[in-house]
Amino acid sequence: MITPEQHIRLYKEMLRIRCAEAALAERYKQQEMRTPTHFGLGQEAVPVGVCAALTKEDVAYSHHRSHNHYLAKGGSVYRLAAELFGRKTGCSGGRGGSVHLTDRESGFIASSAILAECVAMATGSALSFAMDASDRIAVAFFGDAVAEEGAFYECLGYAALKKLPVLFVCENNGYATESPLSIRQPEGASIHGRVASFQIPTRNIDGNDVAEVYLTALEVVDEMRRKPGPVFMECRTYRWLEHVGPFFDHELKRTYRTKEEVEEWMAHCPVKRHGAYLLENGHATGEQLSTWETETRKSIEDDIERAYQDPWPDVQTLMDKVY
Amino acid sequence: MRIIKYNEAISEATVEAMTRDPSIFLTGHAAAYPSGLFGTTARAAETFPGRVFDCPSMENAFAGIAVGAAAMGKRPVFVLPRADFMFLAFDNLLNLACKWHYMYDGNAGRVPIVIRAAVGKGWGQGATHSQCPHAPLAHFPGLTVALPSTPADAKGLLLNAYTNNHPVIFFEHRSLFGTEGEVPEQMDPIPFGKARIAREGTDLTIVATSLMTLEATIAADELAKQGISIEVIDPRTVRPLDEETILASVAKTGRLIVADCSWEMCGFSSEVAGLIAEKGFHSLKAPVRRIALANCPAPVSLPLETAFYPKASTLAQAALRLLNKDEQDLAGIDRVDYFKGPY
Ligand SMILES: Cc1ncc(C[n+]2csc(CCOP(=O)(O)OP(=O)(O)O)c2C)c(N)n1
Numbered sequence: 164m165i166t167p168e169q170h171i172r173l174y175k176e177m178l179r180i181r182c183a184e185a186a187l188a189e190r191y192k193q194q195e196m197r198t199p200t201h202f203g204l205g206q207e208a209v210p211v212g213v214c215a216a217l218t219k220e221d222v223a224y225s226h227h228r229s230h231n232h233y234l235a236k237g238g239s240v241y242r243l244a245a246e247l248f249g250r251k252t253g254c255s256g257g258r259g260g261s262v263h264l265t266d267r268e269s270g271f272i273a274s275s276a277i278l279a280e281c282v283a284m285a286t287g288s289a290l291s292f293a294m295d296a297s298d299r300i301a302v303a304f305f306g307d308a309v310a311e312e313g314a315f316y317e318c319l320g321y322a323a324l325k326k327l328p329v330l331f332v333c334e335n336n337g338y339a340t341e342s343p344l345s346i347r348q349p350e351g352a353s354i355h356g357r358v359a360s361f362q363i364p365t366r367n368i369d370g371n372d373v374a375e376v377y378l379t380a381l382e383v384v385d386e387m388r389r390k391p392g393p394v395f396m397e398c399r400t401y402r403w404l405e406h407v408g409p410f411f412d413h414e415l416k417r418t419y420r421t422k423e424e425v426e427e428w429m430a431h432c433p434v435k436r437h438g439a440y441l442l443e444n445g446h447a448t449g450e451q452l453s454t455w456e457t458e459t460r461k462s463i464e465d466d467i468e469r470a471y472q473d474p475w476p477d478v479q480t481l482m483d484k485v486y
Numbered sequence: 487m488r489i490i491k492y493n494e495a496i497s498e499a500t501v502e503a504m505t506r507d508p509s510i511f512l513t514g515h516a517a518a519y520p521s522g523l524f525g526t527t528a529r530a531a532e533t534f535p536g537r538v539f540d541c542p543s544m545e546n547a548f549a550g551i552a553v554g555a556a557a558m559g560k561r562p563v564f565v566l567p568r569a570d571f572m573f574l575a576f577d578n579l580l581n582l583a584c585k586w587h588y589m590y591d592g593n594a595g596r597v598p599i600v601i602r603a604a605v606g607k608g609w610g611q612g613a614t615h616s617q618c619p620h621a622p623l624a625h626f627p628g629l630t631v632a633l634p635s636t637p638a639d640a641k642g643l644l645l646n647a648y649t650n651n652h653p654v655i656f657f658e659h660r661s662l663f664g665t666e667g668e669v670p671e672q673m674d675p676i677p678f679g680k681a682r683i684a685r686e687g688t689d690l691t692i693v694a695t696s697l698m699t700l701e702a703t704i705a706a707d708e709l710a711k712q713g714i715s716i717e718v719i720d721p722r723t724v725r726p727l728d729e730e731t732i733l734a735s736v737a738k739t740g741r742l743i744v745a746d747c748s749w750e751m752c753g754f755s756s757e758v759a760g761l762i763a764e765k766g767f768h769s770l771k772a773p774v775r776r777i778a779l780a781n782c783p784a785p786v787s788l789p790l791e792t793a794f795y796p797k798a799s800t801l802a803q804a805a806l807r808l809l810n811k812d813e814q815d816l817a818g819i820d821r822v823d824y825f826k827g828p829y
Contacts, residue, residue, distance in 0.1 A: 197791075197827060198610035199610065199612075199829045249791075250787070253787075257785070259613070260610045312543055312546070312574075313546045313547055339542075340521075342516050347542040408828045475789045476790055478790065478792075480790075481785065482781065485781060485782045
């Protein structure tokens with residue numbers, strides 16, 4: 164059961180991430196964020212639903228499309244924006260860029276750009292938790308292409324063998340850059356189907372329905388705390404923008420997917436969908452929704468502007484922290 | 487002569503070689519799409535749809551799959567949009583492919599594999615999308631490691647790679663894809679281990695790899711205006727290495743700068759410095775100077791990234807110092823980077 168307050172919290176968190184990504188993508192077009200960026204527009208429900216089921220002590224890792232996960236785990240828009248601008252105040256001091264985020268305080272340990280690294284890191288953190296008999300959980304957020312890397316299967320086997328408290332969350336958005344899943348996995352196969360053969364419990368859910376994601380995550384997290392062992396969630400979702408960069412594919416005349424397909428998925432927008440749910444169930448009024456949106460946008464614009472005004476790192480610091 | 491772009495030259499070599507040899511096939515992530523490896527695979531994909539195909543993200547296994555296919559007579563070409571992803575392929579590449587011919591005494595056939603990888607640079611490509619591991623790879627007996635810096639070299643070396651009988655690693659620099667140069671319509675393969683003297687000179691030698699050849703040429707052009715004569719040598723392959731051309735040049739000039747697009751420590755610049763210390767010591771009029779990346783991972787932030795990469799002015803300044811001339815403000819000679827990201 165999700166209380167009305169929780170529903171509202173889920174909505175507001177998705178709204179924060181949506182507005183942040185939309186504003187950052189818009190700002191990105193001015194060419195002052197010099198870091199290859201994979202925006203997460205359209206994929207907000209999974210990070211929000213999963214992170215809402217975690218505590219601050221639980222840790223999360225992510226892949227290249229990491230803003231949503233960083234934000235949902237508790238990272239700040241301001242420090243993310245500063246990172247994208249390459250400022251000293253960025254969450255990685257401006258050194259890592261969009262694909263190398265961290266916010267240890269909120270339990271977002273790291274995102275990294277090489278596929279499947281996040282899966283191995285989360286498995287390692289879970290190993291540490293298991294050795295300490297702690298009830299903490301490690302989560303890896305990643306996309307469907309990670310299920311093609313060998314390290315993924317090595318981690319599944321290891322996590323199952325050692326009963327590690329690691330939650331694998333696969334956001335299956337159907338594409339890896341321009342390559343559709345249909346030419347990367349045999350017909351009739353599924354990622355969760357393969358994972359199940361490792362004796363790992365799996366869930367296959369609608370990743371654009373934040374309530375479903377949250378309820379599923381609550382249930383599996385509870386299960387994992389009581390009886391440690393890995394769980395795999397496959398969440399079906401869709402990326403709205405180009406693979407890397409701030410534009411829609413059709414704006415750049417790319418043909419690997421159609422504008423119609425994108426628009427169809429945009430009609431299943433996880434944020435709008437949950438907004439409609441709040442209205443239908445009387446959890447919020449239309450006026451509230453629009454006030455929240457206005458306030459969120461404003462505070463995000465302020466964060467981004469503040470980050471923009473921040474200083475560059477001093478060139479003299481180039482060699483700092485090399486060991 | 488005809489002028490074409492670096493990526494066009496690569497595309498042309500690929501189509502020509504595939505036309506001649508039906509055993510060549512090309513794969514890699516999104517290889518069969520217009521964007522495939524910066525447009526270098528699109529024409530091959532159109533022309534040979536059965537032999538250019540997409541590949542899931544499986545760098546580790548695919549290097550081994552390539553060995554197996556090659557052992558059966560295929561000529562696999564594996565393309566990687568960033569050289570950094572090749573680290574996952576090191577096992578099959580270094581424990582198997584490059585040892586194959588020797589370890590089985592030639593009895594297990596040949597494994598003619600070509601791995602083509604783009605080296606990222608600039609616009610915040612960052613620590614894990616900008617590395618050029620030519621030096622660690624060149625460390626291993628059995629591999630050929632090529633880093634062409636011009637369209638003609640790219641085409642000629644690639645034509646050789648596509649007909650060679652052993653594994654070849656081919657680094658294509660992101661900043662070079664859009665550069666132009668003369669490329670004859672009919673081109674012979676360029677042999678491995680044969681350096682190109684990009685510019686003749688008498689006062690100082692710069693041995694430069696990949697993009698650094700371009701930077702060295704700009705530095706040389708600038709210093710020529712002041713009556714300083716720089717010889718620029720592009721080794722084209724770092725394994726095999728054309729020691730002879732480098733030694734002959736240093737014998738003439740007595741001064742050497744090695745400019746590399748990776749780090750100094752155990753790197754290519756150190757290798758050439760070692761070569762000169764051992765075989766060219768008596769020609770030297772000044773210590774050898776290595777110019778390489780700053781000794782840290784590539785930072786994203788613009789001022790740090792700018793400081794991280796050596797450029798034409800860095801080389802010109804170093805040359806002036808080796809020649810006991812006063813330093814000058816040379817920042818104006820550096821190329822404007824037109825790369826507007828994101829990838
Ligand atoms: C080992 C490795 N190989 C290749 C890449 C290049 N690459 C970056 S993102 C990507 C596709 C990822 O697709 P998916 O996992 O579905 O995530 P999405 O981008 O769709 O969120 C690829 C192949 C990489 N980063 N690391």
